[in-house]
Structure formats: structure tokens, C-alpha cells
Amino acid sequence: MEKIIVHGGNELRGSVHIEGAKNAVLPILAASILAQEDEMVLTNVPILSDVYTMNNVLRFLNVDVDFDEADNRVRLNAAKQLSTQAPFEYVSKMRASIVVMGPLLARYGHAQVAMPGGCAIGSRPVDLHLKGFEALGATINQHDGYIEATADELIGTNIYLDFPSVGATQNIMMAATMATGTTVIENVAREPEIVDLANVLNKMGAKVRGAGTETIRIEGVTALHGTSHYVVQDRIEAGTFMVGAALTHGDVLVENAISEHNKPLISKLEEMGVTVIENEAGVRVIGPKELKPTNVKTLPHPGFPTDMQPQMTVLQLAANGTSTLTETVFENRFMHLEELRRMNANFKVEGRTVALYGPTEFNGAEVAATDLRAAAALVLAGLVANGYTQVTNLKYLDRGYYQFHKKLQALGAEVERVSVPEQEEIILKSKAND
Ligand SMILES: CC(=O)N[C@H]1[C@@H](OP(=O)(O)OP(=O)(O)OC[C@H]2O[C@@H](n3ccc(=O)[nH]c3=O)[C@H](O)[C@@H]2O)O[C@H](CO)[C@@H](O)[C@@H]1O
Ligand SMILES: C=C(OP(=O)(O)O)C(=O)O
16 A cells, blocks of 8 residues: 655646546547447557556457557557456446446447446436437346346437436447437537547547537447547646645646636636636646635536535635535535545535635645545645645545656655555554544
């Protein structure tokens, strides 16, 4: 086991490179299943544990996968006959594995995937994915912890999503690429990662229109082929460094950040007194001496992203006054706050809203990450805490951040990642379970 140790007090200064987006590359990797001929070549692929997990799911399904980490390039060949069943041992590792269902159903009329289950941030059902498959003509069976979808033929139809679910939009979009006729999906997710997936599908020969708007229209085609694609920048990694700069009164150029993708965050940063300068090289963020409080509500894109919520609460706690944060996307995404309490944070949760009482004089403590963004938020809090903060449960951090500590070090933070000796590991684990 490893932990990150941060000694607070340093300003972040310099420039930071941002990886390809985890949430874009995972469905794009799954889309390779649709390519009956030609190789898929993906570049700007981030080195993350979730990417390894998706690669292993695809290998299990009989896709040839070659990940050249030195070049951030993955080559995929799905020309062989594939298996249509993804077992529990893979799906349980990563919920996003569910997005192999749509492409398998499109290509083979059959997909069987272990029910993904909830996670620390919420219950996370997949009913909208399944409703979409059913509307396209699939029969859904749930048995022995598996979801099985079967269809003789998928037929284009009109689908309205009750909620603009990212995963459901991606899964239904991929299932519809080879359906007979036209599929219109309304109230879809509009995240940049949806647009990136639609771009790849179109390069593969699909006819997907409207990605990035509320309605996506897909004309079914008979076959898709491989293509090459450069994965879009990770707006959440970029946003995390923007918050880090603001929090530490720093001055950081987030290289090649696409400001359009981070508009809701940038607008809140500006409201808090942060200077944000967009230029050709990226987005430069300069933290003020004193942060002003602000109220935030998470929403589907183009609203404030739930994946920036834990990091944002740290910034709000540091602000001079009371802020609120309302989490509308996931019902249980405040777990990191209890860890921040160990660092002297003062807040009150009422339902889906938390009042955050700043300014906080964070004190270093031993804290455990409860999920991916919680991990980043705790490290950020450590950057401005008195003394040393030790963050454990780094398996969550590694799902979504490549060498987070090294990037922070390069920006001037006093941070290191160390192995925990076995004895200490037992004590830390028992504390994390308290
Ligand atoms: C790999 C990936 O891209 N993950 C992102 C994706 O997750 P994911 O695709 O799982 O998130 P969704 O947009 O589907 O979920 C949003 C909300 O809809 C609910 N819901 C979803 C599907 C469904 O069938 N029924 C249902 O009720 C969920 O419980 C949740 O409350 O979008 C989330 C919301 O921006 C982000 O936090 C995740 O980082
Ligand atoms: C919640 C997240 O991811 P996932 O949907 O893969 O759990 C995230 O990226 O913050």
C-alpha cells in the first residue's frame, strides 16, 4: 500500500500538462468492439488503472489490445469473433465496463454483463441504459447477477431519457449505430466526452448527428470499421489543477486546457476572485490573496460538474465566509467532507446541500480517500494545511490521475508518494474502517 504525504504551505507555480480524458477514452475503447475490420488506433490515452481495466475487459472479449504507454497509444483489433459476455470479476472493478453492452448488442444482437452495482458516491442504477436497449427491440433478462440483452434485430426508434445520463447516452448511441433505420434520443447528456465518442463513431462510418445538443439522431449503417483518434483533454484533471492554483494563491498555466469545457468552473473561480486568463497555450489561473465565498449546484453538462464537487468544497472551505454546495447528480457524494473534518473543516450537511463555513485553517491529518475525486480533494487540502497531511487509499486516485504527486511537485508543492510498511498498513486500514 502507498500513501501521499503533503507538507502544506507552498504556492503552485508553473505549467502543467493535462492527459487525455478518462471519461472519454473508456467508452471509445469500448467502441472498438464495433470495428469489424481495420485497426483502431487511439492516441493521447492516459495511463490510468481504469484504462488497464477496460483493456482487460476487451481482451477477455477477444479484442487484441496493445497499449504502448511510452506513446500513450492503444491499438485495438476486434476483427475476430468476440465473446459477448463480460464477467463479474472485470465489471465489479469498474462500473464503466457497462458501456461494452451497447456495442456488443449492435454487432451480435447479444450482450451479457455482470450487474455493476453501486459505489461510494451513490446507488447508480442502469435502468435508463436498459430502457433504451428495450426501445430498440432488445429483450432484457436479469439473472444470477447478470444483465442479458438479446435482439434478432435492432430497429431505430424515438427514445426520451428521463435524466441525461452520460453512460446511458453512450450505450444507446453505440447500440443504435447499426440498427435498422433512424434512432432519435432526446434529453441526452451533452458532456464533451459524448461529443468525442460521437466523433469517433462517425470516423468509424456511423452517422451520428447532434452530439453536444439535447437531441442525438443516429441513422443506422450496416458495418463499422477501425479509425484513428486523438482523445480529448481531461477537463476534470484540468479543473483540479485550476482549483489547486486558486487555493494556494498560485499562478499555474494549465496547458492546452479547453476553457469552453470548463466554463461553469471558470465562472465560479472568477466569482471567488480568481484571475483566469485564456490564451493560446491554455488557461492560466492566478489565485487571489483572499477567496470570496460562492454557492454552487452540480448539474449535468453544461452545469457545474459533479466530478469537480469535492475539489470545489475544499476551495469553498478556504474562502472568507459561508458557501453552499448542492449536489444534485449523486446522492452520496459528500464522504470526503468527514475526512476534511479531521483537518479542521467546519460544515453542516442538510440533505443534498452542505453549508461550508470558511475561512478554514486546515490542519494536517491522516485521511483516507473514499473515492476518486475525494482523493484529489484531500491532497489539495493538504497543500494549504499546517504541517503534514497523509492521504491513503490511493487506488482511487490512480483511477483518474496520472502521477498527480509528480505534477504537483513540478509546480512547487512539497509532496511525495511513499510505500507504507506492513505494520503501519494494518493500523491505517483499521482506521479507514472506523
Ligand atoms: C466513466 C464516466 O464517464 N463516468 C462519469 C459518468 O458516470 P455515469 O455515466 O455512471 O453517470 P450518469 O450520468 O449515468 O449518472 C448520473 C445520475 O443518473 C442516475 N442514473 C444513471 C443511469 C441510469 O440508468 N439510471 C439512473 O438513475 C445515476 O444514479 C446518477 O444519479 O457521468 C457522471 C456524471 O457526470 C460522472 O460523475 C462520471 O465521472
Ligand atoms: C465518478 C467518476 O468516475 P466513474 O463514473 O468511473 O466512477 C469520476 O470520474 O469522478
